[in-house]
Amino acid sequence: MCGRSRFPPQPICAARGSLASSWGPTSGRGSIAKWVITHQVFHPALASRVPHAVVLVELADEGVRVYGNFLGAIELLHEGLTVRAVLHDSGGRVIVDWEPDDLSQEADDG
16 A cells, blocks of 8 residues: 545545555645535535535645535635534435634634
8 A cells, every 4th residue: 555645535646656555534624725606506405505605625635636515604714714523414324514714713813
């Protein structure tokens, strides 16, 4: 196993060609790389959250990027905003949303 994180999961490591892989823990923290704000209701479950943002988060320790809904105020969005994962069970599937990491923001402000 090469030890590099990869997401989405793939059968072969693109960096080293290894077939070996395993699941491991993550810090659950990262920073916003990009985002898009939608003003259209694409699913009834999101109707109360329009407009809402979908963010691309670069995980702090793993170096991979993942998507998710942003749970904070849209006005807070900026590149590099530190966020933390919030996990939700949705009918047996885990949904990863992101919220501002207040502790990190306070440290930056102080």
